Amino acid sequence: xxxxxxxxxxxxxxxxxxxxxxxxxxxxxxxxxxxxxxxxxxxxxxxxxxxxxxxxxxxxxxxxxxxxxxxxxxxxxxxxxxxxxxxxxxxxxxxxxxxxxxxxxxxxxxxxxxxxxxxxxxxxxxxxxxxxx
Ligand code: ZN
Numbered sequence: 001x002x003x004x005x006x007x008x009x010x011x012x013x014x015x016x017x018x019x020x021x022x023x024x025x026x027x028x029x030x031x032x033x034x035x036x037x038x039x040x041x042x043x044x045x046x047x048x049x050x051x052x053x054x055x056x057x058x059x060x061x062x063x064x065x066x067x068x069x070x071x072x073x074x075x076x077x078x079x080x081x082x083x084x085x086x087x088x089x090x091x092x093x094x095x096x097x098x099x100x101x102x103x104x105x106x107x108x109x110x111x112x113x114x115x116x117x118x119x120x121x122x123x124x125x126x127x128x129x130x131x132x133x
Pocket of ligand 1: 055
């Protein structure tokens with residue numbers, strides 16, 4: 001199992017329409033078409049920043065984890081995602097090391113990626129996503 005890059009940085013926003021123009025127009029990032037991830041009740045706008053991406057996340061429902069995040073925090077950094085070549089091996093390794101996992105089994109994220117979240121209690125207070133494209 002190998003981590004080869006920061007895949008993306010997830011940013012919680014109240015409104016993609018308000019947030020995206022800064023990243024797209026002012027900074028010039030190329031954005032993929034928006035996508036709703038039903039599983040997490042979010043609408044995602046993914047902008048390319050070299051080998052990594054900026055992932056803007058807007059809640060589509062008050063029950064969304066992003067909506068709950070925005071209730072207690074300002075819009076801003078939500079998670080960091082590291083790309084792994086073998087997500088199943090990564091989860092097995094973390095489990096064996098005693099890390100606290102939010103997802104013990106991978107689920108499907110934006111763009112059909114396989115993803116799993118690690119609890120911030122294990123990852124220095126930062127919500128960590130592991131993903132395999
Ligand atoms: Zn993400």
